Amino acid sequence: MSDDTDNQNNSEEPVIVRLDETARNEAQSILYHAYRGEPTFQYLFDHRKPGYDQRVRATVRELIDLYFEHNHDAVGVMVDNSLVAVAFIGEPEVRMNLTEQLSWRIRMVLTTGFASTRRYMDYHEQIRHLLPQPQAHQLPLMGVNPKYQNRGYGRLLLKAIERVCADNPRGSGIVLDTGNSRYLPFYESEGFRSLGQIRLGDFEDHVLFRETAAVNEARASEPG
Template sequence: MSASQAAESAEVCLLDSSYGPEAASLLFRAYRNDPTFRWLMDASRPGYDHRLRTTLRELLRNHIAEHRPALGLVQNDRLIGIALVAPPERRLEVTESWGWRLRMLLGAGRRATRRYLEFHEAVMACVPTGPHHLLPLLGVLPDYQGRGYGERLLAALHDWCAQDSQSHGIVLDTGNQQYLEFYRRNGYREIGEVAVGPVREHVFFHPNPQPLAGVSG
């Protein structure tokens, strides 16, 4: 079986609330070498892994608590990719939660919390007006990257978001240079850029993705 055939055979599903621990582990592996998070969590100081785990866990915890959807990519009963989705309807932003801030201060520290809050505010300032789907976190396990699994997850995500006729499109961001062409190739255009220390965070928008295939739930 070719890499593209293997990616096509992976199942995409809407995850239930039990996905937390497995998703937290996946996101840590997917984002550990991400330049944006390395600066936000200050990888130059001891304790980087702990600060990153705390941040991803708390972002995920808040996502689940707000009953926001997550799409999972599964192969051979293993979760290999995930996309957290913030639908257009207004709900409590993670940075507006005092509980989240307190847990971040205790787990990740004051500097990392402040950096993340400033980063989040700057990215959100680039988001166009109107109803949109936002992708706060999107990751594929490192061993499966570059083999078509990212495209498989993104296509299914577009199918799922396209079912909401009120949404104007999808917004996501990345500071990883190797992903820029990937998003452009999949129909995204850049709508903003944010300085994250030495990193340039690119904010992308995909207008009104159209459904291509069903997603199992």
């Protein structure tokens, strides 16, 4: 991991870091605990059947491997030398098509089963169809350690993501999704708007979009 800030004197202050593969295990643990109780994962990987926790762990692991393999950006928040929040940022030029990732699909089938892999791929394709034009950054994996939630680290993580995305002028904004409606007010307060919903069983997964500050500034500078 590498620091994105200059002042490291107070280890209790949250620090934004860029993640590399040395953070893999910590990132996996955070995302596993962040997603295992989420309605979207419970539906896609059928929490009613034995082995649900293993399927969630395997999916998080395989997705992290895939995004590191494609050299996508990843950022995190550290507090007192502990990683407490992470996000993987999909590049706008690379609209990850999981149907083209043969080795990934094989690993997923072997670890989560055919049905779960198929459901996840179908869900991913529905999100792809809702993505805006021009292309946007995507947040396929983002979470805060449940022990550190409600302390402002999610908002801090989003600001770090914004800075990374603003450095890439080819991206129009940021896309994320959530099946947990209690998160919607938070995302709306951060300027996200709905691109649409995906029906998953008896609930809807919300796909949200926000333009980056760089895009907003460019529009504001255009002659009226």
